[in-house]
Amino acid sequence: MKILMYSSHEFDRPIIENAIHGKLEFVYTEQPLNQDTVEMAEGFEAISLFTPDNASAAILEKLYFYGVRYITLRSVAYDYIDLKRARALGIKVANVPAYSPYSVAEHAVSLLMALNRKIVLGQNLMNVGDYRLDHLIGFDLHGKKIGIIGTGKIGAAFAKIMHGFGCSILAHDPVENEELKQLIDIDYTTLEDVCINSDAISVHCPLNKETKYMFHKSIFSLMKKEVIFINTARGKIVNTEDLIDALQHGNISAAGLDSYENDKKIFFRNLIDKNVGDEIYAILRSLPNVLITGHQGFLTNEALQGIATTTIANLNAWAYNGICENELN
Known part of the structure; x- marks a missing residue:
């Protein structure tokens, strides 16, 4: 099976290479999948995607025309692919249903x-020689x-760390995560109650x-002025x-964002000395009470290693059996 790996980078390519076994032939590109790069998939039976990619209905139709029949995602998230259209076209899609939950949970703590x-x-x-502690x-x-929004594997790992604090x-x-409830004291309640009391x-x-946009003006207005807001999930959860x-108005104290x-137009790219062209992001980045990392959490x-192992397993399952246990559609 010949696979084109979109959005590949120096940090993940060697690990994929070390994990390869079976009759798989990888070709790599740092380019994300979009309307301008979809034709690169011509002649490939499978492609591998990551969160910067765009597998919309229109792009999936072109992929099918070019011969792509399998798509393996190197992520748990799959909101960047139109699963309904993939299903209709007969393109099989699989993700990485789980990898180290501690990576993202520990980053949130950081x-x-x-x-x-x-x-x-x-x-x-x-660095400037000011050793006063007045502002620290x-x-x-x-x-x-x-407060924890979402108590799956990552949220549960974060909860256990915070319980340890x-x-x-x-x-x-x-x-509700019944297993987590057996391990630590955790109170499940409404989103509003979490925001008011945390x-x-x-x-x-x-x-x-x-x-989508779960966190918006009225929800932020419920929070304590001293609250620190952390988002290591998806960016569009937050307005x-x-x-x-x-x-800016002091309704909340600070925000730590990994998304x-x-x-998609910014992260995973070298944009030194380049105009990002996003005024909202420029304002966000300039705020002194905001700390941003670029999808570094995982x-x-x-x-x-977990992502690479599952990605290769998904492809080999299709190559040898035609069926993959991690298929989404």
């Missing part, structure tokens, strides 16, 4: 700690209430019709303009 203890500001002051006051996490856990999820809020839910408004609603050796 963002929370860095913002709370003013690590970036403290380093900047050190944080708060003990011990005894605080931590001595925090009380409030959670919102349509499906000292920090971390988002770990998927992006879908119900969660960025409303988040900026809440930050941004229009990040980036650990363990997570990359």
